[in-house]
Amino acid sequence: MSEPHLVAAGHFLVGGVSILAGLVAFAAPKGRPVHRAAGAVFTVSMLILCASGLWMSLARGILFTVFLAWIAAHAVTSGWAAANTGPLARWITRLAALSSFSLVASALAGGVVAGQAPGGALNGLTPPAFFGLAGFALLLAVFDLAFSRARAPSRGRRLARHAGRMGLSMFLATGIFFFGNNHVLPEVMRTGPILSAPVLLVLALTAFHMARARLFGARTA
Numbered sequence: 001m002s003e004p005h006l007v008a009a010g011h012f013l014v015g016g017v018s019i020l021a022g023l024v025a026f027a028a029p030k031g032r033p034v035h036r037a038a039g040a041v042f043t044v045s046m047l048i049l050c051a052s053g054l055w056m057s058l059a060r061g062i063l064f065t066v067f068l069a070w071i072a073a074h075a076v077t078s079g080w081a082a083a084n085t086g087p088l089a090r091w092i093t094r095l096a097a098l099s100s101f102s103l104v105a106s107a108l109a110g111g112v113v114a115g116q117a118p119g120g121a122l123n124g125l126t127p128p129a130f131f132g133l134a135g136f137a138l139l140l141a142v143f144d145l146a147f148s149r150a151r152a153p154s155r156g157r158r159l160a161r162h163a164g165r166m167g168l169s170m171f172l173a174t175g176i177f178f179f180g181n182n183h184v185l186p187e188v189m190r191t192g193p194i195l196s197a198p199v200l201l202v203l204a205l206t207a208f209h210m211a212r213a214r215l216f217g218a219r220t221a
Contacts, residue, residue: 018173021039050069064125067106
């Protein structure tokens with residue numbers, strides 16, 4: 001599979017849009033039009049980003065980033081579904097555990113493939129990297145299964161899941177951008193503290209909004 005130049009350029013552009021939209025969604029008052037609009041842009045741009053990232057990963061033969069694209073797409077779709085109650089949202093929630101358990105099995109298989117590759121590594125990654133990803137996917141699967149089996153999850157629980165899953169997808173987007181594509185930044189900005197700051201900010205905002213949703217979700221607009 002070839003990798004058209006336009007796909008790579010579009011991937012970078014959409015990645016920037018998704019990060020900016022995510023920051024606006026985090027900062028805007030929850031439930032207000034600005035938050036909803038930014039969240040919609042973030043969701044759509046993240047799905048496009050995952051699709052183009054999957055294409056590029058397959059074109060380059062990098063299995064690990066295939067799994068990262070899968071996790072990001074899974075996170076943003078299940079996060080969107082948690083904040084909505086329509087038929088599509090309920091369908092996504094019911095199938096979320098199937099997706100995450102499939103990811104567990106696929107990542108474990110990737111670890112086996114890496115162990116059998118020349119030098120015991122695949123694209124420079126050893127089996128523990130894939131097994132660690134499988135463990136993380138298993139954690140997602142447990143939460144997916146528990147949430148899908150809940151008869152009537154509280155508003156606070158739904159909003160906490162929404163914040164956590166959206167934050168996870170944004171964490172992946174910012175991490176890959178600032179640590180994997182920072183060559184587009186001025187050299188003076190390519191230092192550990194500067195590159196780490198946006199990623200740590202996303203983690204802090206995600207934790208804050210998850211805790212806020214669990215504590216005050218029933219009273220938020």
